[in-house]
Amino acid sequence: MAHRTVVAIDVGTTKICTVVAQVDQDTGEISVLGIGLTPSKGVERGVVVNIDDAISAVASSIDRAERLSGYRITTVYVAATGRYLTSLNSRAAVAVAGPDREITSHDIARATEAAKSITIPMQREIILMQPRSYVVDGNEDIRDPTGMFGYRLEIEAHIVVAEKMQLENLIRSVRRSGAEIEEITLQSFAAAEAVLSDDDRDQGVVLVDIGGGTTDIAIFAKGRLWHTCVLPVGGGHFTNDIVVVMQLPYRVAESLKLEHGSAIADPCDDEEADVISVEGFVPGEEQLISRTLLNEVLQARAIETIELILREIRHSGYEGMLPAGVVLTGGAVQLPRFDELMRDQIGIPVRIGTPRNLTGLDELVDRPEFATAIGLIRWGNQLGTPNDDEQRPPHESWIQRLLRFVRELW
Ligand SMILES: Nc1ncnc2c1ncn2[C@@H]1O[C@H](COP(=O)(O)OP(=O)(O)OP(=O)(O)O)[C@@H](O)[C@H]1O
Ligand SMILES: [Mg+2]
Numbered sequence: 001m002a003h004r005t006v007v008a009i010d011v012g013t014t015k016i017c018t019v020v021a022q023v024d025q026d027t028g029e030i031s032v033l034g035i036g037l038t039p040s041k042g043v044e045r046g047v048v049v050n051i052d053d054a055i056s057a058v059a060s061s062i063d064r065a066e067r068l069s070g071y072r073i074t075t076v077y078v079a080a081t082g083r084y085l086t087s088l089n090s091r092a093a094v095a096v097a098g099p100d101r102e103i104t105s106h107d108i109a110r111a112t113e114a115a116k117s118i119t120i121p122m123q124r125e126i127i128l129m130q131p132r133s134y135v136v137d138g139n140e141d142i143r144d145p146t147g148m149f150g151y152r153l154e155i156e157a158h159i160v161v162a163e164k165m166q167l168e169n170l171i172r173s174v175r176r177s178g179a180e181i182e183e184i185t186l187q188s189f190a191a192a193e194a195v196l197s198d199d200d201r202d203q204g205v206v207l208v209d210i211g212g213g214t215t216d217i218a219i220f221a222k223g224r225l226w227h228t229c230v231l232p233v234g235g236g237h238f239t240n241d242i243v244v245v246m247q248l249p250y251r252v253a254e255s256l257k258l259e260h261g262s263a264i265a266d267p268c269d270d271e272e273a274d275v276i277s278v279e280g281f282v283p284g285e286e287q288l289i290s291r292t293l294l295n296e297v298l299q300a301r302a303i304e305t306i307e308l309i310l311r312e313i314r315h316s317g318y319e320g321m322l323p324a325g326v327v328l329t330g331g332a333v334q335l336p337r338f339d340e341l342m343r344d345q346i347g348i349p350v351r352i353g354t355p356r357n358l359t360g361l362d363e364l365v366d367r368p369e370f371a372t373a374i375g376l377i378r379w380g381n382q383l384g385t386p387n388d389d390e391q392r393p394p395h396e397s398w399i400q401r402l403l404r405f406v407r408e409l410w
Helices: 051-069 105-116 164-175 187-195 198-203 235-246 250-260 291-315 338-346 368-383 398-409
Strands: 003-011 015-024 030-039 075-080 085-095 124-136 139-142 152-163 180-186 205-210 215-221 224-231 275-279 286-290 326-329 350-352 358-360
Touching (some): 003 051, 003 164, 003 187, 003 368, 015 051, 030 051, 051 164, 085 105, 085 124, 124 180, 124 224, 152 224, 164 180, 180 187, 187 215, 205 291, 235 250, 235 291, 326 338, 326 368, 338 350
Parallel strands (some): 003 075, 030 358, 075 180, 326 350
Antiparallel strands (some): 015 030, 085 152, 205 215, 215 224, 275 286
16 A cells, blocks of 8 residues: 655644644545644735744744654645735747647647736746646537547646745745745645536536635636635734723733634623623623624624625626636634524535545544645645655554654644
8 A cells, every 4th residue: 555645834824833644645535644734824815924033933834743743844835825826817829849740748748838928927927727627629518638539639727826925935934944835835726626526617616715714715626726816805804803892902802703703693682691891901890792793793793704705706707607606715714603604604515525435543633724734735645756755764553653642732
């Protein structure tokens, strides 16, 4: 049974998460050997704003994952997000080269290169390119033209470009933490790998990853990536609204949201049950909060977030053509009833996606906020050449690994 070990780092706004996993090359099953979870520092809405803080946070996440898994981490796959990433679609055409006019992988590679050679400002670079569809001699919507007969091959590709400086800061934060980067991709594209099925992508689906500082959207149709975008809103905005309206410290507002929050504010008749007592700005002084008001604040933000997402879906031109609906990932979608509210608002199926096909420390990563890291593992495995690891640690049972994890937590 061949295995490959893959390491992923998700540099998020609220957490940095390094995952070391073994992927079974026959079944695709992911066995998580260790995770290193640290609160994020120096990163705001996906952008590195303080490189030293970011380096120390990434380094401590790597260190934890190494200690837990027993692996020395050398190369990693990384996911990027933030407003410095923008997407566009590009079309290019080439003449089919072979004398018998059979389209080969060489023709597809030439067409792909041609689509890449769009004018991009100096300070930007392409970080993702996915074919949307091919056209052979005017026949549209061809998924894979290999082996077909034709004279002219056209490709339409979805491209994501990054501002070099911001991307370089992310790369530096990881490199200076002691790991080489194998590849970088988009967070939403990675998360999709973890939670979507081929059927979802074939039918048409929207992946929405709502993290702490960004909402990453990826729309798939006819099995292909169709549209991506990054919105600068996330779970942190829900908490901030509580801070502003209720005048509470951020830490208190965050735990109020986590313990009592709901995206739908049902009116409460029982006044006593409606009151929550929390610590205010003055130490030792209690402040009384109305649960209904709390949830009205969260509901207003949830409605606004859903509207922004819906606007983006409309903008993609694919509204009404997404039978598999919306799949939600990211920590913020765990706000109770958020999925229900979204279903009511947009009238298509909405479900919460958690990483699939896991074994090992699965109960720890089987949650929507780990979709990006687990998706990176799956994507990295597809890119790399399968090999049996040289760095395999001495054999350990799951119990031993779990005990080590508990020790690590302490
Ligand atoms: N049960 C919950 N209810 C409401 N919000 C939650 C819940 N659990 C987590 N969150 C929110 O999820 C957010 C963190 O999500 P996640 O870990 O996916 O973010 P991230 O990946 O660090 O950020 P980003 O992807 O935006 O860079 C926080 O704002 C947190 O408050
Ligand atoms: Mg995230």
